[in-house]
Amino acid sequence: MKTKILVSLIAAGLLAACSKDKYNTKPLLVFKSVSNNVVPNGGTLRFEFELFDKEGDISDTFYIKKIRINKLTKPTIRDNVKLAFPKVPNTSKGIVELNLTYQNYLISAINPGNPAQNDTLIFKFAIRDKEKNVSDTVTSDPIVIIR
Numbered sequence: 001m002k003t004k005i006l007v008s009l010i011a012a013g014l015l016a017a018c019s020k021d022k023y024n025t026k027p028l029l030v031f032k033s034v035s036n037n038v039v040p041n042g043g044t045l046r047f048e049f050e051l052f053d054k055e056g057d058i059s060d061t062f063y064i065k066k067i068r069i070n071k072l073t074k075p076t077i078r079d080n081v082k083l084a085f086p087k088v089p090n091t092s093k094g095i096v097e098l099n100l101t102y103q104n105y106l107i108s109a110i111n112p113g114n115p116a117q118n119d120t121l122i123f124k125f126a127i128r129d130k131e132k133n134v135s136d137t138v139t140s141d142p143i144v145i146i147r
Contacts (some may be wrong), residue, residue, distance in 0.1 A: 028052040028125050031136040032095070038144045039106055045143065047098045049125070056090035057130035062098065065124040066108055069142060072117055074109035081105060085127065098125075106145045108135035 035046035062083040070078050076098050086096070098142070100106055108119040123140040 006056055010069040010119060014127050024052075025131075026133045027052050027058050027127050027129050027135040029125060029138050031125070031138040031140065033127075036113060036143075038143065039102065039146060041146050042057060042102050043106075043146075044102065045058075045100045045106060047100070047123070047125070047140070051071070051094045051096055051100070051127065051136070053092055053133075054130055055129065055131065058091075058094065058127060059085045059087055060130050060132075061123075061128040063126040063128070063134075064098075064100075064105070066105075067122045067124065068108045069120050069122060070109075072113070074113070076108045077110050078105065079108070101122040102145070107147065108145065109147070118143040118147050121145060 029050070030050040032048040032050055035044075039045050062085050064081040064083065065066075066079050066081075068079075070075070083098075094103070106119075106121075109122055111119065112119070120142050121144075122142055125139075126135050126137045126138050128134045
């Protein structure tokens with residue numbers, strides 16, 4: 001009987017000692033959804049992400065990179081954007097919505113041509129926490145911005 005109790009206590013101790021923290025120091029960004037894969041002229045695009053961070057200090061910077069994948073290459077604008085992260089209470093897990101407006105963040109080609117060629121874009125996202133730890137990059141599927 002004593003042996004069974006001792007083995008059970010040792011097993012419980014090993015399980016407790018081997019348990020890993022749920023989250024890492026490096027923030028984790030998980031792509032949840034996008035409002036649409038075709039955005040009309042003047043429209044808005046909404047992305048939703050889930051965030052995880054061991055220290056809960058995820059409110060620093062949101063990085064966005066636009067990659068224009070049209071066959072016809074054109075000079076582009078605002079390919080890399082850094083946004084200040086909204087002030088949120090320290091939490092190790094959360095949901096964030098990112099709303100990108102047409103004129104400020106969605107159009108890509110400086111001159112889309114005549115007739116205008118739509119912008120087909122892939123968006124890449126990363127976040128940085130207050131301790132300057134950067135998440136891995138998450139990538140959207142191609143999204144068409146009507147021009």
